[in-house]
Amino acid sequence: SWSHPNDDAMEALIGHTLEHRFLVVGIDADAVDTYVRTYKEHYRCISTQKTVLLPMAREAIEKAGSFARLGVVTTKTGLYSRELLEYFGVMDAFEVLIGREDVTHAKPHPEPVFKALEKMGSEPHRSWLIGDxxxxxxxxxxxxxxxxxxxxxxxxxxxxxxLTPFIENNALDAVNFLAHRAKT
Known part of the structure; x- marks a missing residue:
């Protein structure tokens, strides 16, 4: 039997794919695709009203774009992520967006990162990921x-x-850290 998970349990699943989240909270494997489809239909209707850019995100994107090439790797659907980034007026800053449907294995697997690097023609040893x-x-x-x-x-x-010794309070601080490294 399924019971409603508490907020802490749900927060621990943020970043994971929807498929994984539904399985972990006890949805039957045969029903997961239906749950994912229903979730995405609802999400698409409310995403622009319920999503906000994090504080200083726009500034971070603009500054990063002044010294680096940018891409997005997300466990969310690329189409919906693209729509949100366009809604907020920042999609043009990114050369590539790799969503869940673009890969066989989502993060933490390296496949989406490798795919973004390949599309951008970038070398891993010269690349960085900012993530939360x-x-x-x-x-x-x-x-x-x-x-x-x-x-x-x-x-x-x-x-x-x-997992990383480099921790910053927000995306703009992370970009400033990388800008400083790029100069040295």
Whole structure:
């Protein structure tokens, strides 16, 4: 029997694919596709009203674009992510967007990171990922790229420090850290 998971249990699943989340909370494997489809239909209707850019995100994107080439790797559907980034007027800053449907294995597997690097013609040893979950940091590590963890997500400093020594309070601080590294 299924019971409603508590908020802490749900927060621990942020960053994981919808398929994984539904399985973990006890949805029968045969019903997961239906749940995912229903969730996505609802999400698409409310996403622009319920989503906000994190504080200083626009500034971080603009500054990063002044010295680096940018891409997005997400466990969300690429189509919906693209629509949100366009809604907020920042999609043009990114050369590539790799969504869940673009890969066989989602983060923390390195496949989406490798796919983004390949599409951009970028080398792992010259690339960095800014992320706010352990999944981001694990994917970066497994892909052989640097990672700056940011504390604007659901994972805390202690959790992120297990995977990367580079932790910043927000995306703009992370970009400033990378800008400084690029100069040295």
């Amino acid at each position: 979950t352990r999944l981001d940091a694990k994917a970066a590590e497994r892909a052989g790229i640097g990672c700056v963890g940011v504390l604007s997500g659901y994972d805390n400093e202690a959790q992120l420090q297990l």
